[in-house]
Amino acid sequence: MPESTLESFERTVVPLLDAAYTLARHLLRDEHDAQDVVQEAYLRAWRHYAHFRGGDVRPWLLTIVRNCCWSWRRSTRPARDVVEYDDEVHGDHSSDLPADGTALEDSDRAILRTALAQLPPEYREVIVLREIEGLSYKEIAAVTGAPLGTIMSRLARARTRLAQALDVRGREVS
Amino acid sequence: MDCAMDRDLLGAYVDGELLPGQAAEVAEHLTTCERCSAEADMMLKTVRRLREGLVRDRAPDVLRARIRAALHEERITDAPAPRRVTPFPWRAVAAGLLIAAASSVLTLVATRSGSTPAGNSTIADEVVASHIRSLMPGHLTDVESNDQHNVKPWFNGRLDFSPVVPRLDSLGFPLLGGRLDYIGTRPVAVVIYGRRKHVINVFSWPADSGGDMQPSAVGTRHGYNIIRWKRGGVESWTASDLNADELRQFVELLRAGTPPRRE
Numbered sequence: 001m002p003e004s005t006l007e008s009f010e011r012t013v014v015p016l017l018d019a020a021y022t023l024a025r026h027l028l029r030d031e032h033d034a035q036d037v038v039q040e041a042y043l044r045a046w047r048h049y050a051h052f053r054g055g056d057v058r059p060w061l062l063t064i065v066r067n068c069c070w071s072w073r074r075s076t077r078p079a080r081d082v083v084e085y086d087d088e089v090h091g092d093h094s095s096d097l098p099a100d101g102t103a104l105e106d107s108d109r110a111i112l113r114t115a116l117a118q119l120p121p122e123y124r125e126v127i128v129l130r131e132i133e134g135l136s137y138k139e140i141a142a143v144t145g146a147p148l149g150t151i152m153s154r155l156a157r158a159r160t161r162l163a164q165a166l167d168v169r170g171r172e173v174s
Numbered sequence: 175m176d177c178a179m180d181r182d183l184l185g186a187y188v189d190g191e192l193l194p195g196q197a198a199e200v201a202e203h204l205t206t207c208e209r210c211s212a213e214a215d216m217m218l219k220t221v222r223r224l225r226e227g228l229v230r231d232r233a234p235d236v237l238r239a240r241i242r243a244a245l246h247e248e249r250i251t252d253a254p255a256p257r258r259v260t261p262f263p264w265r266a267v268a269a270g271l272l273i274a275a276a277s278s279v280l281t282l283v284a285t286r287s288g289s290t291p292a293g294n295s296t297i298a299d300e301v302v303a304s305h306i307r308s309l310m311p312g313h314l315t316d317v318e319s320n321d322q323h324n325v326k327p328w329f330n331g332r333l334d335f336s337p338v339v340p341r342l343d344s345l346g347f348p349l350l351g352g353r354l355d356y357i358g359t360r361p362v363a364v365v366i367y368g369r370r371k372h373v374i375n376v377f378s379w380p381a382d383s384g385g386d387m388q389p390s391a392v393g394t395r396h397g398y399n400i401i402r403w404k405r406g407g408v409e410s411w412t413a414s415d416l417n418a419d420e421l422r423q424f425v426e427l428l429r430a431g432t433p434p435r436r437e
Binding site for chain 2: 009017018019020021022025031035036038040042043046108109112116130131132137149152153155156159166168169
C-alpha cells in the first residue's frame with residue numbers, strides 16, 4: 001500500500017521536532033514562545049507539505065520555523081532583544097536534557113549558551129544552522145534568505161565573538 | 175603584518191566551503207602569513223568547542239502532543255470542505271475520519287452510564303476542541319494571573335455565575351488564568367491551571383438539572399483525559415494531557431478547595 005501524505009509527514013517531518021525547537025529556542029530565547037512558534041510552523045509545514053517536492057526536508061522545515069520566528073519577533077516582541085535578563089540563559093535548566101544525551105561539562109555548556117544568547121539574532125541563527133545542524137553555506141543561505149557572502153561574514157563574526165567569550169586562543173604570534 | 179586576506183574566507187576555508195582553487199590559495203597563504211595562520215587555528219578551535227558544546231534541545235513532550243493534536247484537528251475540520259486547489263491528502267483525511275469515528279464510539283461506550291450519552295458525547299467533543307484551541311498561541315487565557323483575586327472577579331459581568339478559583343500553587347498546580355469560552359451555545363467559565371508543562375482547563379457552568387455527581391472519567395479523546403462532576407448546581411468538566419491519575423488527584427484537590435455552593 002502506498003504511503004499516505006500524513007504517514008509521510010509523520011515519518012519525515014515530525015522526527016525533526018528537536019531541530020525545529022532548538023532553532024526556535026535560540027532565536028526567541030524563550031521556551032514558551034518557542035513552543036508556540038514551532039507548533040504554528042508545523043501546522044504551516046503540514047499545509048504546504050503537499051507542495052514539497054522532494055529534496056532534503058530539514059532545510060525546508062527549518063526555513064519555515066525560521067520565518068515563523070522572525071514574524072513572531074516582529075509582530076509581538078519588538079523589545080525582547082533589549083532585555084538583558086533572559087530566563088533562557090539564567091533560568092532553571094534542570095529539565096533540559098540534550099537530545100543526544102552527551103554529558104559535557106554543564107558549566108562549559110552554560111557559558112556557551114550565555115555567550116550565544118548575547119549575540120544578535122542574525123548571528124544566532126547562522127551558528128545554530130551551522131554548528132548544531134551542520135548545514136552547508138548554501139543551505140544556510142536558502143534558509144535565511146541571505147546571500148552567501150553575508151552568511152560567510154556573519155559566521156566569521158559570530159565565531160570571533162564566541163571565541164572571545166570562551167577565551168579561545170590561537171597560536172601565539174611572535 | 176598586513177595582508178590582503180579576506181577574514182571571512184578563513185572561516186569558509188576551515189569549513190571546507192571554498193572551491194578547490196580558492197582553498198589552495200588560502201592554504202598557501204597560511205604557510206607564509208603567521209597572523210592568518212594563527213587566526214585559522216583559533217577559528218578551528220572555536221568551531222570544535224562550539225560543536226562539542228552546542229547540542230540540540232529536546233522538544234518537550236507537551237509540544238509533541240500539541241502538534242499531534244493540532245494536526246489531527248486540522249484533518250478533521252478540513253475534511254468536509256477541501257478548499258485546496260492542489261493535491262489534497264485525501265487518504266489522510268479518510269484515516270482521520272476513521273479515527274474520529276472510532277473515538278466517538280469509544281466515548282459513547284465510556285459515557286453509557288451517563289444520563290444523556292449523546293449530549294455528553296457532544297460536550298466531551300467540545301471540551302476537548304476548546305482545550306486544543308486553548309493551546310494555540312494566544313488562546314489560553316483572557317485574563318492571565320496566578321492570583322485568584324484577579325481571576326475570579328474577571329468573570330463578573332461576563333457570566334451570570336462565578337466559578338470557583340481555589341489556589342493550588344503549593345500543591346503543584348499553579349493557577350494560570352481564566353477565559354470565557356463556549357460549550358454549545360452557552361458561555362462557560364474556564365479556569366486554567368498548570369502541572370509541570372501540562373495545561374489543565376476547567377470548564378464550569380450552572381447545571382441544567384439538580385443532583386450532585388461524583389467525579390467520573392469520561393475517557394480520553396485524542397489523547398486527552400476528561401473528567402466531569404456536578405456539585406452545588408454547578409457542572410464542571412476538565413480536560414488535559416496530564417495522565418489520568420494526576421488529573422484525578424487534581425480534581426480532588428480542586429473540590430477540596432471548593433466548598434459546596436449554597437443557594
